[in-house]
Amino acid sequence: MSSIHKSPWLLHYDGSSCNGCDIEVLACTTPVYDVERFGVINTGNPMHADIFLITGGINSQNESVVKQIYDQMPQPKVVIAVGTCACTGGIFKECYNIKGGADTVIPVDIYVPGCAARPESIIDGVVKGVALFKEKAASLKAE
Amino acid sequence: MTVQIRVILAVCYIILAPIIIGLLDGCDRKISARMQGRKGPSVLQPFYDLKKLFEKEFLSANKMQLFMIRSYLCFIILAGILFFAGFDLLLVVFALSTSAMFLILASTATHSPFSSQGTHRELVQIMACEPMELLVPVGFYLATIPKTFNVSNIVRNSDYSNVIFLPGFFVGFVFILTIKFRKSPFDISTSHHAHQEVVKGVTAEMVGKEYGMVTLAEWYENAILYGIVALFFLNSNPLSIVGAIVAILCVWFLEILIDNTSARVKWQLMLKLAWGVTIIAAGMNLFLLEIIRG
Amino acid sequence: MGQFLPFTKQVLKNLFSKPATTQYPFVPKEYPERTRGHVDIDSDKCILCGMCMRSCPPGAITVDRAGKKWSINRFDCIQCGYCVEKCPKKCLSITPGYQEPGPEKFRYEVEVPYEPPKPAAKPQAPAAVEK
Amino acid sequence: MQEIKKDLYLIDKAELLQVIMEKKNALWRLCQICCCYPKAENHYEVTYSFANGYDFANYRLIAERDEEVPSISRVYKSAIYYENEMHELWGLNVENIKVDLHDKLYRIDVETPFMEKEEAKDGE
Amino acid sequence: MGNRSIVPYGPQHPVLPEPIHLDLVLEDEKVLAAIPSIGFIHRGLESLTSKKDFNEMVYVAERICGICSFMHGMGYCMAIEDIMGVEVPRRADYLRTIWAEMSRLHSHLLWLGLLADGFGFESLFMHSWRLRETILDMFEESTGGRVIFSVNTIGGVLKDMPNEMLKEFVKKLDAMEKEIRETTSIFLNDYTVKSRLVDVGIITGEDAIRRGAVGPMMRASGINVDMRKNGYAAYNDIDFEVITSNKCDSYARCEVRIGELFQSIDIIRQCVAKIPDTEINTKVTGMPNGESFIRVEQPRGEAFYHVRANGTKFLDRFRVRTPTFANIPALTQTLQGCQYGDVPLLVLTIDPCISCTER
Amino acid sequence: METLVTALICFPFLWAIFPALIHNSKCRAFFVYLGCGIVMVSSVFIAIRWFLAGGETLNFRLPHQELFGHIFLVGDVFLMCFITYLAFKYKRPIISFLTITSTVIPSALEFVGPKLPNTYTMRFDWLTFIMVLIIGVIGSLIGVYAVGYMHGYHIHHHKELTDRRSFFLAMIFVFFGAMFGLVFSANLLSLYFFWEITSVTSFLLIGYTRTDEAINNSFKALWMNLLGGCGLAVAITVGYLWFNTANLFEFIRIAKLSPDDMRCLLPIAMLAFAALTKSAQFPFSGWLLGAMVAPTPSSALLHSATMVKAGVYLLIRLTTAMADNYVGNMVALIGGFTFLVASCLAISVSDGKKVLAYSTISNLGLIVACTGCGYAETIWAAVFLVIFHAVSKSMLFQCVGAIENTIGSRDVEDMQGLMSIFPKLAFILMIGIAGMFLAPFGMLISKWAALKAFIDTKSVYVSSLMVLFICFGSATTMFYWTKWMSKILGPATREKSRDLTKKNEYISMFFHATLMVALILGFPWLSQNVLKPLSRNMFGAVEQVISQENIIIMIVLLVGVFVIPAFNYIMTKNSKYRPVLTYMGGANAGDNMSFVSATGEAKEMHVANFYMEEIMGEKKLFTPAIIISAFLIIVYMIIVIGGAF
Ligand code: SF4
């Protein structure tokens, strides 16, 4: 049995968000929400991360950064788009420098809506993302 | 000590060290979380993490790294065996510094700004700790009669716990343990919890099983370090084992407490403090001990 | 303790008191009544005027007059409440409880039973709101 | 120099440097530089805002489409970002910026986005 | 080259909550040169004026940044109100002031936490953020949002806080004040913390002005400027002293912000005591025509709004110059000659908010 | 045996004529090779013959001792005149003063002083045996290396310099001769003569390039060494006037008989002082650093095999006379202090050759400290260190020289990724570095023994200080070697290019490397069969320095160091992995070497080592270190001299 679902380490990157979602992501790690209960550690390093929490609608300068970070994460990995911006581009989708949603750049597994996404949503999103690990790990093994 | 006992002790070390240290680490995380007003992860979390690391896909920028890390792990275990089977303490310290070199080489095997910055900080850390590490065997050598570096003889030949003669050494050693355990305020080259300017420093480029091996090696190393703490208390009386365990737990708790009540300092200050404490605490102790024993 | 480890007191206090952590996923969260969770529609009142669609800053709402459908992409809504304010019939409301995260973005659709009145009635209602 | 509104003065290019030096010597702080291309007027308006304590003053320079405006980045270092921004987003030519990033400040895909939309509108 | 390292720092970096990139030239760990590069969060939202009408722009303005979201909304509304000559009801002014000061509280606590995280004091970070949650709960109770409130509108505010609620809040704040005092005393007294802050990142008052620094960055260099003294919203009725420090280093910046925490609590108390019972908004009709310059004191310093309207519902220009943008030149100076380990700290001491910087 | 020894001493002096006179480079090279070969073979032959004969100490007089005596005298005077001439030419009057005093007094005494008893003038014992092997083998390998290196030096890198290779190669042979003479001499007069020759030849070699810097540095070396020579002269004078002897072993015997009599200690102190200058201890380290301006082989020679070894050789000789007395304490403290300070200084420099120079000073410090203690263990450690140090340092110098000729820089920073560009050179470098500090290589074994001995030293404060010096010095030593090592093994930033190292350089280096490995593997044998009789010889009966158990552990570690990495290498060779870019915060510009900079273009990343200029820089430490050590020496000298009169 794989144990990734018991120890999902996350990486957070702000791909052009307004900051609102980012502080909520951070708030998740703090005492009141404490995602470490689920074994989550907020690592800063893609090489160690299992879950990629991405906020914001990705602008052109961020595109390569996001792709690269995604690439540097070892399999199995889950991408969670946090916030309306990361889901669709939100209010900024008409801005000239916004690609609109994280899924325009990398494959997204879970969408967490909200502006700003509530910590509860984020926890739910993470829990749902973690659930994906079992099959992901299995399919990886099968390869 | 017979060969059989040595072998048994060594095997115990290999099997038990990761289990015990892993559990201590789990409790550490739980207690830290509680100190921060959080609920914290499960006590078994370190094992989940370790298992996960070994299951992850293996990425690397340089194949050399894996080989260096394996050598690092092997050398730490070798040092641990030497220690727990009761051989020469000074040689254990030497073996530990050799293993540290493999870690350094592993982290510079890639061309990464963070891991190489971390490496140099790691080197500074080694430099900060090494004098004290070398002094500890010297202290034991002077404290035991007849003088010896031999771990098993140190235990067998002492009628009292050596900490009585070596309070300064003990203080100095506990001080550098904070550095060795990579705890705040000295978690400068890599850190487990709070974020670092060098990201994960030495381990920044280590992925999956590599990182797992480094973690495991750290556990084995911590076992040796706790073993040395115990050595300050162990004597020919078997009851002293209880004292040693209490001492280990106290030191462990103290480290958690310090970790949670201090900011990360810069390496210059760390070097100054570590050397200062070494010279003042251990140096004075050494001087007095020489007068007594001279 | 002065300069050295002055935080100890606090830390030990925390250690021996209950953590601040919520039980969240296991115990549901209670939201204050003002919480802006998601937009709800009282479809019976809606007149399919499209005001909400036009005012919504991210364009999350679509109003299909012909198909008599009102729909919202909850993954696009920013819970600003502007639609609620603009709706001439006050049939929109923003209520606690957020859209669950999920692997798919989807639209939430509501059939609106509203029958358009005679063409003559049309201009007045929105005109009141606009200015 | 002509006062358009409270605290807002219209100046021409020749006056700019003199105003800037005056402000610098009196230890005024550069608040911002704002570029604008009002639809109706069809020219650039560059507004320099200064503050000293609670005193406040804005100076507006009018520039035609292809006109160059002088850089003040050698007097006020912080102008570097504003001037690069004006060039990157509006295409306003600023002479001789101290650190010229050549449209690499925000590294956007579109060229002068704030102008493009005007042209699109014109073309409609 | 030789003994010098040339390394990138960021954009993705765990100590920086937001992407910013620096080219660093190091000698050992001494920073010889640091060149910042921005634009990772540039969205171009100022250009939305051509797509969203001036009413919708309130919501865009709020999302310039999620930390002082409220103040952005307020600043924008104030500008439009100024252009259209709208007199905002007094109660709305007071409510705005209260929310603004609560935002300052949450923002400063957030900053203290990030700073603690920056120098590796994890439990202090956790503690500061735990305190902050109380404020967020108050936000949610009064506005319905934890981060983005959407209560500003042109002509006033959309939601009222009943007087009982305000009293309740004051009570909570009183309780919090004690805890804040305990927590912040760690920042000011702990040896390890001081070793990271004192004499790090010195910028003199004159340099601060030359480089256009604003807010606590400037006040920590002994310059007494606080836009609230201009008396917008209800500040003209409030009695408060501008907090400054003469130490000019990171410690001073910390000191100033900590002082402002207590000041904010005090201002809220005064507001609650004085708040009149009037309407909370006035109906606004017509289209704006004209222009306005508004300056608002945000937690990070003076924010600057320039709105230029042309009589249609689409504005000609909406310009925000946020405090962080103004502080970057000062940051570049403080980075010169600091230690590598101080880099994130110095970036944090300007209390950076990249998302508003780059809009 | 006497004849053989005489031949060994004289041969190099005579052979020096060939390279000096032949200017055809091929032909000259042949003669140098031949000469080196003969030196090596004959030294090994003599040593082995002596060893097989049972390793008995031989005391003897040279055949035609009288004649040689005159030659030495004339030589002394000639050297004096030569130096005086140069001193006047370059306006350095102090030097002429030093040389005149130090030569005139002993020479005068020889004429007018009391007639000394006719005892032996030469001795062949275990220490001589080791030194002969070092000089013969390492020295001649350096000679071989020098031919190729000097060719590259002049042809590729320093076309601007006058080609004085003939002179250079001749000087090397003179050096050999002087060193052989020195290690055989029991008589201080002959010792003094050879001593002065090494001083002068090193002076000439350092000044080889005749640049201003070289000339300055060579004079620095000269005056320091002459100052040491004065110490020798004083010792000779004292011997003539008080003890009626000029025999080194007599002095030692006298000092051992009455350890508390300062009069007996005075000559020992003077000899020790001379040895400290020669072995470049603080405050006399400057000359060795200055010697770095010379072409690499001469530096290597000076450092590893000859010059400095002359100093420690003398100290090892004196060690039994220094046990637990003031002189011993002085030597030990100076050595320990030098060990620590020099290794700190080595951290702050990036020039490979300079790192080696500091590390040499530092290692010598350790050896000197060992000798100052005067215990069997420390001598065991000291001799062991001498052997290891000779081999690995010579190898390192040669290797750095070869690297410099190949990549055009000897800066450690420029050796990034050497392992993947020039694996052969890098490999040799790695062995050398590993030998310098890693467990369980030579240095560490010695450190182990030394530490143990220092703890047992009688004087409490010396003992405590020495232990601290060793502990801290080990830490700093680890720092600079590891960072160098990590540079070499790191990823390469430059293109592969042609290896310009000549074949004979490789031969020499590979030979060193093999020797090194052989020494490491053979250390228990060495300990048992060479070091043990050596210390028995010096101290009478000795116990086992290093226990059987520890020897086993060391062998385990040793095997570990070779086997574990090798095993792991094989194990990991085929492990599957997905290659990724290294982590740069997402800023990589497509590869591992560059990143997207603030201006949007790709910029090359460079990561440099730590140098801690602000803590351990030369500017910070050097002057205080000289002041402290000078103070130490002066205080002890005053005690000894004051006690003597
Ligand atoms: S979803 Fe809202 S809060 Fe989140 S980043 Fe986007 S605008 Fe900000």
Ligand code: SF4
């Ligand atoms: S709340 Fe705002 S975003 Fe959501 S549907 Fe209404 S107007 Fe649109």
Ligand code: SF4
């Ligand atoms: S504005 Fe109200 S009435 Fe009109 S379509 Fe929307 S919900 Fe229906």
Ligand code: SF4
């Ligand atoms: S005119 Fe009437 S129907 Fe049309 S959009 Fe306006 S309110 Fe709606």
Ligand code: SF4
């Ligand atoms: S916790 Fe803080 S430092 Fe860590 S990633 Fe988040 S914002 Fe960054």
Ligand code: SF4
């Ligand atoms: S500085 Fe700007 S973006 Fe940041 S919190 Fe304040 S207003 Fe928001």
Ligand code: SF4
């Ligand atoms: S390549 Fe070799 S042989 Fe040719 S000139 Fe160079 S060193 Fe001499």
Ligand code: SF4
């Ligand atoms: S020192 Fe340089 S530069 Fe000089 S020899 Fe060596 S290669 Fe040539």
